[in-house]
Amino acid sequence: VKNDKLRAMSNSSIEDVDDMITLQELHEGSLFHNLYMRYEKDLIYTYTGNILVSVNPYKSLPLYTIDLVREYKGAAFGELPPHIFAIANETLSCLRKTGENQCVVISGESGAGKTESTKVILHYLASATQKTGESDSNLVQDQILDASPILEAFGNAKTVRNDNSSRFGKFMEIQFSFDETIKGGEIYKLHYMFIIIIKQSPNERNYHIFYHLLAGATDSEKAKWYLTQPEDYHYLNQSDCYKVQDMDDAQCYKITKDAMKTLKFGEKIDVIMQILASVLNLGNINFVVNEEEESENAIIKSDEYLNIVAELLGIDKENLRSSLTTRTTVTRGEKFVTPLTVEQAVDSRDALAKALYGRMFSHIVKYINDTVKSDENLSFIGVLDIFGFEDFDVNSFEQFSINYANERLQYFFNHHIFKLEQEEYDREEINWKTIEFVDNQACIDMISKKPLGLIFLLDEESNFPKATDKTLLEKFHSQYSKHPFYVKPKTLSSTFGIKHYAGVVTYTIDGFLEKNKDTLRADLMELMQGSSVELVSSLFDLSEEFTDYVGTVKGNDLLSATKKMANSSSSSLNTLKGELILTLSQCNPFFIRCIKPNKEKKPKLVDRELVMSQLRYSGMLETIRIRSAGYTIRILYNDFISRYKICVNSSDVSFLKEKEAVATILKEVNASKEHYQCGKTKVFMKTELENKLESLREKKLSIFICKIQSVIRMFLTRKRYIHRKVLISKLEECKLQ
Ligand SMILES: Nc1ncnc2c1ncn2[C@@H]1O[C@H](COP(=O)(O)OP(=O)(O)OP(=O)(O)O)[C@@H](O)[C@H]1O
Ligand SMILES: [Mg+2]
Known part of the structure; x- marks a missing residue:
């Protein structure tokens, strides 16, 4: 930094402050310095107005005791030191005062503490509204709290960035009656990272539930489901990582099953475990070239796993064989059977595994909702736990989806902060019309506006049989090369860039088309529909097919619109996000920005660059920018x-x-x-x-x-x-x- 850019630190920055709005200097450096001083003292929570910044302590702190619940329950917002309980309590008081729906938007990068924060809020809401002697409401409460271990077992996995990383985003609604009793709840899940099921990178595991099952099942259960040990399964042994520190898989198996019992899964529990076993065994079906025929056509190497999978899934062995090694299409009433290459056969095996697991997960969420959802039209407090903005060395379709979701959330956040800003001006009787608000609408439009938004071009291309990622990229370039939010690479490369609110991200086009196709081949669908295991056939039942997306849609008109669009993930992503934003915008929002202090997952360690970049991405600076558009x-x-x-x-x-x-x-x-x-x-x-x-x-x-x-x-x-x-x-x- 040059000398002329250096400025003396304001006196207000020497001592740390509870609320960063009171810092007379508000910029990246002063925010960081304040958070750092507080973190050193184990003060992990700090306000910026009514936004809570939470820095992951990576150690257990005595912050969530029942005594503290009581203290915060009786205090007005801002009266006690910053705490996540204060936010949770404020949602309750606002609900009480206005009867309006409330929501807490928790964001941050992987490992920043979103899921932990979500759980803390749910626990606070349950403890603070607990009434003695009402056994009924206690059951609903227990069921809602017990949904978390189930969702984590089936939806979380160890990744390099977080030992308990959620591979899906979720919005959890807690429904309250007038007397503030918890009456029900509902979970909406957002895009899901299926890729993990077929492939893991070093130091990563597949979904926890597979390891829980293998560690916790009894010998007779294992024999019944043809299970051995994680090292034996292709879907588990690619990364050579089987254990998670501080996680007892056998114990977790018990916890998950107990939670499923509370949620009345009953006999379904065993069937779900059987489906998990079928997924593991399916991954072990190998293919080789049919040498006898001297062709490239794939055949199954040995029937051992084919037999097991057919039995576990309740389908005919020969039908399974032909569905995995050939493709059957029907054109004008005529059936065509095309043999598959080894590579294509592996793809169809993996697609089936992903579909089975994904549909089973959706079914579990739907089942939980059916159990805990209240039929009455009640006010709710919603908690959104969503991935933060991502920018890696190589960014693909997943990052594109996540960043698009964040772009929309940012828009929502900006507008809300802007509104708060206006309110302060109104309170102080300041003329606020002079503020110019620059928003990210143009970027959102470029991605999602009909008919030429990037995701519509992507859908269109997905429907062209001859399309490739390259033709898709050409379409993007020709439509948007001059757009202010689009970056066309100067040299020949298979990438495109988007100027997001948090910075430019370069996306690699490879795999976009494939990942956007969310459909399972019709012949595989048909095979599964014929299963003698009721749950399996119902998972592939067409009338249930779209429950995943329908879950987020409240009105019937929207429901049919969603159904029509649901055959590829980007357009459903759009509907989902659109719906979610719609739901959120009808709530009174609170924001929690989780910050990850270091990549080593260690306490007491602060990586300055890492934190600064999160402050930038999380929109904290956006708050400042909006403020500086007015009177700083x-x-x-x-x-x-x-x-x-x-x-x-x-x-x-x-x-x-x-x-x-x-x-x-x-x-x-x-x-x-x-x-x-x-x-x-x-x-x-x-x-x-x-x-x-x-x-x-x-x-x-x-x-x-x-x-x-x-x-x-x-x-x-x-x-x-x-x-x-x-x-x-x-x-x-x-x-x-
Ligand atoms: N308030 C907290 N107190 C103690 N430890 C915490 C707290 N918040 C987070 N942690 C630690 O950090 C880990 C990661 O947190 P969490 O799973 O909530 O991250 P996340 O933001 O949900 O990440 P992802 O996006 O990968 O799901 C936790 O498993 C826990 O060890
Ligand atoms: Mg999480």
Whole structure:
């Protein structure tokens, strides 16, 4: 940093503050410094207005005791130190006051603490509204709380970034009756990362439930489901990582099953485990080239696993064989059977595994909802746990989807913060029309506006049989190369860039088309529909097919619109996100920004760059940007006077009334009317005016310093002079004697 860019730290930054809005300096550096000082003292929560910033402590802190629940329950927002309980309590009081739906949007990158925060909020809501002696509501509460271990077992996995990483986003609604009793709940899940099921990278595991099952099942269960140990399964042994620190898989198996019992899964539990076993065994079916035929056609290497899978899934062995090694299509009533290559056969095996697992997960969520959802139309508090913005060395369709979701959330966040900003201006009777608000609508439109938004081009291309990722990229380029939010690479490459609110992200087009196709081949669908295991056939039942998406849609019209669009993931992604934003926008929102302090998952360690980049991505700076579009500095009249009265030459303003004193100071410094407004209790200023005042103050101070110095010098000189004079006169007296 060059010297001329360096500025002395404001006095307000020397001590840490509970609410960063009170920092007189609001920029990345001061935010970081404040969070850092607090984190050192285990103060992981900090406010920025009513946004809660939470820094993952990576150790257990005594922050969530029942005594603290009681304390926060009885306190108004801001009365006690920042805490996630205060946010949860505020949602309850707002619900009580207005009857309006509330929502808490929790965001942050992988491992930042979103899921833990979600659980803390659910626990707070349950404990704070607990009424003694009502066994019924307790059951619903227990069921809602027990949904978490089930969702985590089936939806979370160990990744390099988080040992318990959620591979799906979720919105959880807790429904309350008028007397604040929890009456029900509903879970909406957002896009799901199926890729993990077929492939893991080093140090990563597949979904927890597979390891729980293999560690916790009894010998007879294992024999029944043809299960051995994780090392034996292709879907589990690719990364050579089988254990998660501090996770007892056998114990978790028990916890998951108990939770499923509370949620009345009953006999389904065993069938679900059987489906999991079939997925594992399916992954072990291998293919080789049919050498006898001297062709490229695939055949199954050995029937061992084919037999097992056919039995577990209740389907005919030969039908399974032909569905995995050939493709059957029907054109104008005629059936065509095309043999598959080994690579294609592997793809169809993996597609079936993904479909089985994905549909089973959706079914579990739907089943939980059916059990805990209240039929009444009740007000709710919703908690959204969603992936944060991502920018890796290589970004693909997953990052594109996540970042698009975040772009929309950012829009929602901006608008909300902007609204709060307006409210403060209204309260202070400040004319706010002068604020210009720059939003990210154009970027969102480029991605999702009909008919030419990127995701519509993607869908269109997915329907062309001859399309490839390359032709898709050409379409993107030709449509958007001149768009201000699009970056066409200068050199030939298979990438495109988007200027997101958090920075430019370069996406690699490879795999976009394939990942966008969410459909299972018709012949595989048909095979599964014929299963003698009722749950399996119902998973592939066409009338149930879209429950996944329908779950997020409330009205019937939208429902049919969603059904039509649901055959590829990007358009359903759009509907989903659209719906979610719609739901959110009808709620009173609260925001929690989770920050990951280091990549090592260690306590007491803060990686400055990592934190700074999250502050940037999380939109904290956006809050500042919106504030700086208006009046960045707002100082109480009293503080303003004591700081700047020095700038006045003519008179002493201390005797004037507050408002007059402020007016005198502003007049004296010739402040331009565009640079400030006076509210009821505060002066609102633009940075230009603050700079001017500060430099005047400094000049005055240096004049004063000179004056003080000269007075002191005079005093000292005079003192010396008098002293000498006394000495001289004494000497003269001596001489005379
Ligand atoms: N408040 C907390 N107190 C103690 N430890 C925490 C807290 N929040 C998070 N952690 C630790 O950090 C880990 C990761 O947190 P969590 O699973 O909530 O992250 P996440 O943001 O949901 O990540 P992902 O996006 O990968 O799902 C937890 O398993 C836990 O060890
Ligand atoms: Mg999570």
